[in-house]
Amino acid sequence: MPTQIVQIPTADGQADAFAAFPDRGERHPGVLLYMDIFGLRPVLEDRARELAEHGYYVLLPNLYYRHGPAPLIELPEHIGEEIRPVVVAQLMPLVEAHTTERALRDADAYLRFLTTRPEVSAGPVAVTGYCMGAVLALRTAAAHPDQVAAVAGFHPGNVVTDAPDSPHCLVPKITAQVHLGHAENDMTPAAISELNQALDTAGVSYTSETYPGTIHGFTMSDTDAFDPSALQRHWDRLLPLLDRTLTNS
Numbered sequence: 001m002p003t004q005i006v007q008i009p010t011a012d013g014q015a016d017a018f019a020a021f022p023d024r025g026e027r028h029p030g031v032l033l034y035m036d037i038f039g040l041r042p043v044l045e046d047r048a049r050e051l052a053e054h055g056y057y058v059l060l061p062n063l064y065y066r067h068g069p070a071p072l073i074e075l076p077e078h079i080g081e082e083i084r085p086v087v088v089a090q091l092m093p094l095v096e097a098h099t100t101e102r103a104l105r106d107a108d109a110y111l112r113f114l115t116t117r118p119e120v121s122a123g124p125v126a127v128t129g130y131c132m133g134a135v136l137a138l139r140t141a142a143a144h145p146d147q148v149a150a151v152a153g154f155h156p157g158n159v160v161t162d163a164p165d166s167p168h169c170l171v172p173k174i175t176a177q178v179h180l181g182h183a184e185n186d187m188t189p190a191a192i193s194e195l196n197q198a199l200d201t202a203g204v205s206y207t208s209e210t211y212p213g214t215i216h217g218f219t220m221s222d223t224d225a226f227d228p229s230a231l232q233r234h235w236d237r238l239l240p241l242l243d244r245t246l247t248n249s
Contacts, residue, residue, distance in 0.1 A: 001049050008061060010109040012102070015065040017110075018045050019117075020052035027121035029246035030114040032140065033060045034133030036220065037091055038079060040070035043222045054239060055247065057120045061110055063136075064094045066102075079223045095132065100139065100165060107140040111147055124149030126176075126242050130219055131155055134180070135167050141178075142170035150245035151176045152238050155183045155216045155225075160191040168198045177245050178206035179237045183214040183225075207237065 002023045008015040018040060022028055031051060035044055040062050048058040062070040073090050076083055114125060127148050129137035134153025141151040151174065153159075159180075160168045178199065182192060192208065199206045211218060211233055217225030219234050 001052060003045070003049065006059075006113075008109055008113045010065075011105045012066055015061050015063075015106065015109065016040075016069045017059055017061040017113075018048055019057065019059050020045075020048045021057040021119050022052060022055060027119060028055050028057045029123065029242070030117070030120040030125040031056045031058045031242065031246075032110055032114055032125060032127045032137075033058055034127070034129030034136045034140075035060065035063060036129075036131035036133055036217070037088065037095060038075060038220075038223075039064060039072065039091070041075055041222070043220055047219075051238075054242070056126075056242065057114070057117060059110065059114050061106070063098055063103075063106070063133075066097070067094055077222065079220075081224045084223070103136055103139060104143055107136070107143060111140070111144055115147070124246065126150035126152070126246055128152040128238060129154075129156075131157060131217065135159060138167045138174070138178075139170065141176045142167075142173040145173055145175040148174075148176045150178075150241050152179045152181075152241060154181045154219050154234055155186055155214070156180060157186060157216070160187065160194050168195045171198050171204055172202040174202065174204050176204075177241060178204055178208075179241050180206070180208040181230075181234055181237060182208070182210045183216045183218050184210055184212070185215050186210075 004019045048060045052058045127137040134156030141148040211230045218227040218230040
């Protein structure tokens with residue numbers, strides 16, 4: 001499985017990114033993978049590799065690139081509950097600096113880079129993300145309806161807020177097929193209902209489900225939140241979505 005560290009030109013500099021793709025000398029559909037709060041690290045690089053093995057060019061950018069190349073802080077091999085608040089506190093200034101305006105500028109650059117790679121086939125792309133990356137996946141799909149055919153988000157946060165640009169308010173702009181996999185403690189039932197109602201009203205083709213017995217971060221094997229059965233459910237939802245929208249497009 002070929003992998004590369006690539007540099008993506010953006011309006012604000014160069015974003016370092018991890019890329020994985022099949023070694024078959026062919027072109028493959030592109031997938032933009034947005035990280036969670038903890039950033040680029042082995043568990044996400046493995047996720048990109050595994051997804052690429054199914055026939056995709058996967059681009060995993062360092063969203064914190066304005067502050068330096070990944071890794072920006074030294075992460076423990078396992079992010080246990082006792083150390084998690086300390087790590088999150090270190091990362092919050094980077095998260096807060098990653099405004100929606102910056103995120104949308106970056107999305108333009110990421111998609112431009114992805115769709116012009118010689119290894120990437122012509123046609124639509126998919127965007128998937130975890131934690132805050134799930135929110136960015138929805139924003140990207142709304143901003144680029146002509147390019148994004150599939151969007152998936154797992155254990156998302158802040159999808160329904162009071163802000164005028166809350167992600168759930170953007171769904172009328174989405175033409176992609178959508179899957180959202182929630183942890184039991186991600187959102188209140190009322191918030192999930194409001195999100196689903198927005199998707200229904202907009203006529204979006206979607207699935208939105210709460211994965212039983214999960215807590216926020218359930219796909220990440222380097223945290224205490226990890227749930228192997230929920231990670232498998234994530235693959236069982238993600239791979240058919242990509243196959244429907246990209247492979248058969």
